[in-house]
Amino acid sequence: MNRELIKKYHAGTITREELGELQRLLTESEAFRREFLLYSQVEVTLAGQVLFHNDMDEAIQTPPTEGMVKEPKPVKIPVYLQKIVFAE
Amino acid sequence: MVWRRGVLFDLSAEIMEVKKRFTALFIACEPAVRSFVQGVVRSVGATEEIMQETAVVLWEKYADATDPDTFRKLLFATAKYKILSWQRDQSRERLLFTDDAISMLADEAMKTQEAAAERQRLLDDAVSGLTVEERQLLWQSFTSSENVKTQALRQGKTPMALYKKLQKIRKKVLDTLEEKREKDS
Numbered sequence: 001m002n003r004e005l006i007k008k009y010h011a012g013t014i015t016r017e018e019l020g021e022l023q024r025l026l027t028e029s030e031a032f033r034r035e036f037l038l039y040s041q042v043e044v045t046l047a048g049q050v051l052f053h054n055d056m057d058e059a060i061q062t063p064p065t066e067g068m069v070k071e072p073k074p075v076k077i078p079v080y081l082q083k084i085v086f087a088e
Numbered sequence: 089m090v091w092r093r094g095v096l097f098d099l100s101a102e103i104m105e106v107k108k109r110f111t112a113l114f115i116a117c118e119p120a121v122r123s124f125v126q127g128v129v130r131s132v133g134a135t136e137e138i139m140q141e142t143a144v145v146l147w148e149k150y151a152d153a154t155d156p157d158t159f160r161k162l163l164f165a166t167a168k169y170k171i172l173s174w175q176r177d178q179s180r181e182r183l184l185f186t187d188d189a190i191s192m193l194a195d196e197a198m199k200t201q202e203a204a205a206e207r208q209r210l211l212d213d214a215v216s217g218l219t220v221e222e223r224q225l226l227w228q229s230f231t232s233s234e235n236v237k238t239q240a241l242r243q244g245k246t247p248m249a250l251y252k253k254l255q256k257i258r259k260k261v262l263d264t265l266e267e268k269r270e271k272d273s
Contacts, residue, residue, distance in 0.1 A: 010130055011231060019183045026189045033196040040127030041119060041204060045211045046227045047132055080140040 002032065006039045110150050113159045114143060117201050119208035121167050124197035128171050128185055138170045145170075160198060168194040214264040222257045229254050 005022045008014040014022065025032045121142070126135045145166045146153070153159045168190060175184050185193075197204070215223060232239060240250040 010127075012130065014183060016183060019185075023186060023189045026185075027192055030196065033193055034200060036127055036193065037120070037123050037197055037200065037204070038207075041123035041207060042211065043230060044119075044122050044126050044135075045208065045215055046223065046230055047126075080136065080143055 003035070003039070006036055010039070010043060106150075109154070110147065113156060114146065114163070116205055117160055117163050118205075120197045120201040120204035121163060123204060124164070124193055125167055125171060128190055128193065129174060134174060138167065138174060141170050142167045160201060164194045164198040210265050210268050213268055214261045217264050218257065218260065222260070225250075225253060226257050226261075 002025060005014065005018055005025070008018060009022055026036060118139075122135065122139060125138050125142075126132070129135055129138065142163065146159070146163055149162060150159075153162045171190055172187060175190075178184060215226075218226065228239060229236070234242070236251050236254070237247045240247040243250065245253075
């Protein structure tokens with residue numbers, strides 16, 4: 001049930017009453033805060049890999065034009081960090 | 089290149105070193121910060137925006153936060169304020185967390201930052217071992233508010249077939265995680 005609340009919050013289907021319950025659990029239980037963060041981490045990982053592969057599929061299906069990167073590879077350093085730190 | 093006390097210094101090498109240290113510190117904390125931000129704002133786009141704004145602030149204040157502990161505190165505090173600012177811009181109708189709940193989540197994410205970084209490495213490896221179709225199925229079952237029966241009907245499968253497929257994928261991820269953990273220990 002508690003995990004369902006996290007899932008509903010993430011899916012945007014949570015009601016006001018359920019949000020109240022979710023916040024109560026978050027402020028009262030350290031274990032629940034950890035569970036909430038763990039859920040987000042798995043979601044972030046799956047989202048990153050699914051979205052990355054959707055991009056890959058699109059890149060594979062679209063014929064490469066001159067100057068296009070033909071084989072995109074996963075980037076270890078986040079793009080926004082590269083822009084900020086490594087921008088000249 | 090500049091002269092310092094009679095010695096010619098290569099400033100670009102020094103700057104590169106500073107950038108490397110900053111990047112290493114940021115990347116070590118990134119999984120925990122990102123989980124915290126995404127957990128609260130629930131949007132990949134908003135999370136990217138907040139992560140970027142947070143990184144800019146950190147980079148600007150880095151001279152005062154080169155020590156890892158100070159850096160970590162500044163990073164989570166900045167992410168928290170960026171979330172609060174994002175929340176203020178949202179419609180009043182949206183169901184959002186209170187400032188207290190966000191602060192407590194930020195503290196928890198900071199406390200468990202090292203474990204989150206380690207977990208991220210294992211998770212990345214385990215999920216990248218799945219096929220594209222398996223990843224899509226897992227992603228749908230993880231994020232969708234529909235039950236397995238509804239998802240199966242939409243995909244033209246029987247609920248039992250989808251259930252078994254998902255069980256198989258989850259087992260594959262778990263086995264990989266166990267294997268990696270055993271190898272590391």
